[in-house]
Amino acid sequence: MGVPLGIFNRLSFSSMSLKPLVDVHTHVYLPRYASWLRSRSVAPKIMSIEGGEERLLILENEPSGGRPVGPQYWDRQEKLRFMNLHGIDISFVSTANPWLDFLSAKDAHELALGLNNDLEEYCSTGPSYSDSVLKRLYGLGLLPLVPGITIDAIVEAVNQIAAAPHLKGLIMGTKGIGKGLDDEALDPVWQAIEAAGLVVFLHPHYGVDSNAWGDKDNGHVLPLALGFPFETTTATARLILSGVFDRFPSLRILLAHSGGALPQLSSRLASCIDHDPVVASRLKHDARFYLGKLYFDAVAYGPEELGFVSEVVSRSKRFEAGSTVQGEADRREGSHRMLFGTDHPFFPPLTSTEKWKSVVENLEAIASVPGWGTSEKDGVRGGNALSLFGLQI
């Protein structure tokens, strides 16, 4: 619905294109990680079922007994085949949730270092992009963010990622080392990430307490459609409230799923802060200012959503302390902080040869945002990602 057939041709770029299509939200379970999941008896785990197939159980008591899992999760050729099918030139690949969250400090530390090496190799030995110096695959590494870990071990992984030529950032969940991302014990980690110029891709896993979803069988719909964005929204609001963006003003955080509900709730957040002088006095700026310091993937499935997020970014300068900026927000400006993503290999289609509806919808959404011109759309499709990650064609 809402996807005219013509879009398949119109949006298909060859890998020779000078305006590349770049995917910043695409996941992998590298073989080392998949082996670990196969060795487990509780979620997260990969189980063998009859006929040699495997099922992935991310959370215990997941509806439908887990989802099919196969080479699209770990095989680089499958990632490239998916990219070619959709005209994606370059991908920034990250481990899918739940990352290392379920491991002991010792195992998480060891696996983070091993997986970062694996991911660097996955990218560096992969194909080049056209005849440029660029590769088609770059990576976002992992930190051993688990309870009981030392801050030194986390910073060691930050430095490892910073030294790996094809890792341009890292993916992070919302738990930190057990108390969330507003834990000031993480300040040295933010400092190291900021100093290294790495991008943090903030991604949900836990949602909210499942009592919220009620008794009805709605499959994965509510935890995925609502729980995931609620988690990202909460984590980012807590980061804002903790002053992290005041203390580390050059920190670059990319929010999954277009920031969840944060853009729509940001004026309410600002109003609630404003009515609590103790909280308000801790922050340098109105809460809406900080949304202009964030980056948002364009995984929201609709043009109205994307246009709105870009407006919220644009208006942020009105909310810098002492600002005299007034008037309507120019949504073209905010688009520069938005970046195409697919969420591959999740949301697959029913047959293996067709284009993925989720991908087509997100491309169609970018193409249809009112108020964005060709230049803004090209930026969201790829140019903004290259700028953010410091790559030049």
Next chain:
Amino acid sequence: MGVPLGIFNRLSFSSMSLKPLVDVHTHVYLPRYASWLRSRSVAPKIMSIEGGEERLLILENEPSGGRPVGPQYWDRQEKLRFMNLHGIDISFVSTANPWLDFLSAKDAHELALGLNNDLEEYCSTGPSYSDSVLKRLYGLGLLPLVPGITIDAIVEAVNQIAAAPHLKGLIMGTKGIGKGLDDEALDPVWQAIEAAGLVVFLHPHYGVDSNAWGDKDNGHVLPLALGFPFETTTATARLILSGVFDRFPSLRILLAHSGGALPQLSSRLASCIDHDPVVASRLKHDARFYLGKLYFDAVAYGPEELGFVSEVVSRSKRFEAGSTVQGEADRREGSHRMLFGTDHPFFPPLTSTEKWKSVVENLEAIASVPGWGTSEKDGVRGGNALSLFGLQI
């Protein structure tokens, strides 16, 4: 910030205005209800503190030991004084959360009937609006929605409200009779509400599990700014998934706080449903269609938020099954389902004589929505409410 002084004059309507300012989101604890809260030893309760002042504790373990509560919660003169201060001509008054949720079935039944009578009297004996046949106060009644109640007792309250000349709808939380609003046991209630032409004002109280907010002291900010909208979003998504809007297509539901996060997550919701054929097959339309059947208060504190909500309403017709509508959504059309509200007596200012910042911000937001003309803004300020509630000047 962002509120030029001129707005105070520009938005000040006298009660003689032909384009009235109408508040659809304004609360009261009627004396009968306040007495009940005073008699309780656990939350919700009203406690006396030193100096004869009282504190309201809505939830146990609330930060700061409860909020100041006084005549602005129960005294009609205080409500009118607030309305006059802000140029509000007509208010649709509803009991504030947690309504009757904490009561036994017997007490809830008795108190609902008593409070509906009280509210009818509160409105009918109040002042008239200008020299018209209208009053300045109308009410939204209560249903005894608690576990163990009979459906007959709930329908009795629906019929009581329908028969009261100054009650135009009812306010409802999200718990239903214990299993949420997607409980099919409630179908006779929806049927009675639909048949009576009453408006349902859906309002949050519980938020989500407080573990989400972490250990830091952020006052009420996170549960109010995020938890409330998350709850409304979840309840409405569950209503959509349960098919209530397919079974009761004339049901009119007004969402508090501009629908929370539902507009921004609606395309993601539609995509997640689309990838679960079992769930998708239960619904007549794409999830985004149903947003066009809803009404949204304009309590979102920012013009970008309001404009976006109106776009999401406008686009809904593209998502009716079989629709051939294409092209950009005209946000003016969607504005007709949006209605000014204040959330009085919550979010008060620091001194009792100044205009309320929360109110001024919401009026300023309506005045500043890009793409809305004077007629749309007048509608959101009052005309839409009069149409929805069937009142003519």
